[in-house]
Amino acid sequence: MNMCGISFRLFVLPLITLLTFSCDRPFSYSPFEANVPEEWRNTTQKNLERLHASDTSSNPDFKVALISDNHYHYNDLADAVAHINGRDDISFVMLPGDITENGLQTEYELLYKVMRKCRVPYLTVIGNHDYLSNGGSIYSQIFGPFNYTFTFNDVKFIAFDNVIWEDPKEADYTWLESALSNTSEETGRSDYNHKIVISHIPPMDRQLIAKRDYFDSLMAAHGVKFSIHGHKHEYWSSPFLNNGITYTTVGSPSKRSYAVLTVTSDSLHMSKVDF
């Protein structure tokens, strides 16, 4: 065998082998890339379309599973999804933030691949870790707006971005107040059985303490009974301010649990589910 042939075997073929082995995404230019493949885009919109297709307003009772702060706990997240898939009473899943550890595109990709196994639609709220590096740009490319609302079975859900350290800004309380108003931009309806606000950081956290009273007053003024958050990694649910609002922090799946919000026409109930 001549040297050219040997060089080919020794150098080119291993290169092809390496490329083949890593052909999911053959070349990575930086962990900080923020160029989301077309397939992942508009995920929130796609899931809302799936959700609206299953809207059963004639039967207002439903359950929502909540998994927060999965960070890099992909096994635990997958186990939680598998547990939810084994139930037939969950209408959709909410992820109230910190769906990545460092806001890296590969981390979003890993989350996307795990959540693709979820049988029911899932919706997200951005968390502080998700903003790190170029995470905010990646999040918006995959999921869409940071603040959004949707209705399901006469219940209005309000996803609110209240991260202010990693993305230095004021949380948009003007938008929140508008979203809490009784008129729906989507339907023109003015009545809901419930309104539920979901944001990553609980209002009693030190970084939001200056706005806590204002946030509470908005919730009370608009009849919100449940304020749902993540960030603390531990499940906690309490009407601790005695203002008629139950504040909940959803635990991390690394604690081997998720939360379930049970909705009826006249009640809301949060519970912790171990898996």
Added chain:
Amino acid sequence: MKGLLLLILLTIATSGFGINASDSSGVPKFVESQLKLRPQLFVPIQFAGNIGWFSTGIGYSAKRDLYQLSFVYGYVPEQVAGIDIHTVTARNIFHLYRLPLNEQSVLIPYAAAGVSLEVGGRSFFTLPDNMSPGYYGFPKSLHLIPAIGCKLRRATPRRSNLKGVELFAEVTTVDVYIWYKTISREVRMPDILSASAGIHFFPGR
């Protein structure tokens, strides 16, 4: 199918090593005298590898040719990454073995570890002033970029201004990806590995 292709390619590639080993008797001494590099500088140019779409800088080959250190600047344009990215990286390359091919060429498998810092981006090295001390434990702009690869070092003709070149190809990953792979069955090797290639120019005679 991909696994079968991988197996076939690995088999062919591995057989090449065996053939070369039997052909190389008597060659190493000449190759060593021609290609063993005295302490000297080189210019690396690299495509991909988690340190830039394109990266270049300056490198140094240590005396016994077991180790190379290079400092490179890497750039990823917005058209490629969705956002402009600038990095500076210190790459440590450890030569694992030397496999002479002929009088001009030697094959060198190696392991590398780059310490890569994003500059001018949204990631941070020290905690921003608006965050509480200890809010994040590690610098977000700094990553260790391990790699394994193989380089083909080739001497250039005597009339050239180059002493030699090294063509290299490698598989790279990122520190946190290894951690995720280690703790999670949900993370597959193709999720965390990617390829890169490049060339080292050794100027002078």
